Amino acid sequence: MKTSDKILNKIKREGKITARQLAEDLSITTMGARQHLQALEEEGFLTFTDIKVKVGRPARHWSLTQQGHDQFIDRHQDLSIDIISAIDDTFGSSGLNKVITQREHTIYERYQQQLAHCHTIQQKLQTLVQLREQEGYMAELEESDSGYLLIENHCPICQAAKQCPQLCRSELHIFQTLLADECQVQRREHIIQGANRCCYQITPL
Template structure:
């Protein structure tokens, strides 16, 4: 993978980064990192903002533009929207709701089977994170003192979910049903609401 592609992957997963952070991660000079960042900015893929520090010059942080985010796959986005439009046209909003419910049930059963061999909450969350990563959500799990956070840095169904928000609610429903009695699940960041990523706070039931 080219360095520029690695940089984009890193920013997609971690959010805004500095040239120094990239130089340390990839073993290149800070100047080299800046050259890659500048080139990506020239292409309209990255933008920067300066953060004031107590001493010295402001620190420059680079993040993806809308064009940069569009480089990451949205699985069959246009086709999916066309299908959603067709279903709603033929069967109305109720028919679309039934299709969403059927997808939710199918996803729930698929995940439930995959998690059936896990013998504790943490192993279930690890497996769920792995499933979401394999589906293109760029997922990661963070463990904190009294809760976990499931982070999804990308949404491969973003266009469809924007057109049909019940798809997002459906995914939250699946997580809640999978982990009922073991932890409370709430969505705390949401890509569709304009945030950089989706995050779910998972609080074990005491």
């Protein structure tokens, strides 16, 4: 993977970053990191904000522009949106809901088969993260004070979900149903509502 791609992926996953942090993480010089960041800014993929610190110059924090975020959008998004519109136009909202329900059932069954081999909640969550990572969600699992955070740094169905919010409700329902006997699942951050990521708080019962 090219250094520029590594940088875009890192910022997509972790959010704002400084040249010094980037240099340490990629084992390159700070000057080299700045050059890569500036080049990506010139291409329209990055922007920055300067944040005041107690001593010295303000710290420059780099983040993705909309063009930068668009590098991660599913190439099939236009087709998905067209299909959603066609179903809605042809069969109405009830027909669209039936399709989404069937999609939810199919995904739930597939996830359930994989989680059936897990014996602890942590194993189940790690398996769920692996499944979501394979599907392009750039998923991670973190421990929190009340349990776990399932973090998705990218949404490959984002554009379709903006047109059809039922998709997001369906995905939350899948998680809640999968873990109903052991955990409570709540969405804390939501990409289509302007957040940088989707984040689910998972609290053991």
